[in-house]
Amino acid sequence: MIIDLTGKTAIVTGSTAGIGFAIADGLAKAGARVVVTGRTQAAVDKAVAAIKAGTTAGSVEGIAADLASPEGAAALVRAVPQADILVNNLGIYGAKPLFDLEDDDWLKLFDVNVLSAARLSRHYAPGMKDRGWGRLIFISSESAQNIPVEMVHYGVSKAAMQALSRGYAKALAGTGVTSNAVLPGPTRTDNVGQFLADFARERGIPAEDAEARFLTENRPSTLIRRFATAEEVANLCVYVASPLSSATTGAALRVEGGIVEGIG
Structure with a gap:
């Protein structure tokens, strides 16, 4: 199977680190023109340089903007008016008891996780439709189907x-x-690494035991018994972004190690 995205323009939101970075890197290696986005110019420049250092297949550029705001989205649209692939990866999370969640907690999660994706898709999808080809990818979470009690607002978003x-x-x-x-x-x-370090310290266990302990306590149904790598998630996204996935649409594609119970 050869994935060739030469001639395609791909925007990946929230792509200076983590899963977003891995997706941007994978799309560039498949030959796409990739637009990296992040809130600060320094983070964007660092990510663009890292991707360029790893491949000559595609081209990489960066836009610094807060895509959770209308102004940030408008800045991206002005810089890149059309795209063939839009990966709505931008997202935040945070633990807070359900009964303590205030309106601002809900609004912040929805502005970043949902409205940013709705706003950008509203702009880029019509152009894809007019050209007769395009890929919209929304990075959701197993938490959408397995709502975590410690962050219900995240699961709902x-x-x-x-x-x-x-x-x-x-x-x-x-x-x-x-x-x-x-x-x-x-x-x-990187963010999860810090979370696991804090998790280990709170429980008084060695840092190397934190991942297994977290899964035992919070995701006991995992079938791979480990965290996935960002590259493993990105591999699926690159396939979905490609012409090879033309019969896959309207789907919820799980790359969560079998955590979600059920066979659907």
Whole structure:
């Protein structure tokens, strides 16, 4: 199987680190023109340089903007008016007891995780439709189907992304444009590394035991018994972004190590 994205322009939101960076890197290695986005110019420049250092297949550029705001989205659209592939990866999370969640907690999660994706998809999808080809990818989470009690607002926002993806798939039926949600599970990233270090310290256990302990306590149904790597998530996304995935649309594609119970 050869994935060739030469001639395609791909935007990956929230792509200066973690899963977003791995997706941007994978798309560039497949030959795409990749637009990296992040909130600060320094983070964007660092990510662009790292991707360029690893491949000469595609081209890479960066846009610094807060895509959770209308102004940030407008800045991206001005810089890159059209795209063939839009990966809505931008997202935040945080633990807080359900009964302590205030309106601002909900609004912040939805502005970043949902409205940013809705706003950008609203702009880029019509152009894809007019050209007869395109890929919308929404990075949801296994938490959309397995709502975590410690961060219900996060799970709800990711369920909304899954619904948004399905809605776009139906609106774009028969156009050559596909829309899919990708559902990662616990994934090893820099942010998660700090989370696990804090987790180990709180429980008084060695740092190397934190991952297994977290899974035992919080995701006991995992079948791979480990965190995924960002590259493992990115591999699925690169395939979904490619012409090879043309019969896959409106789907919730799980790359979460079997955490979600059920065979659907």
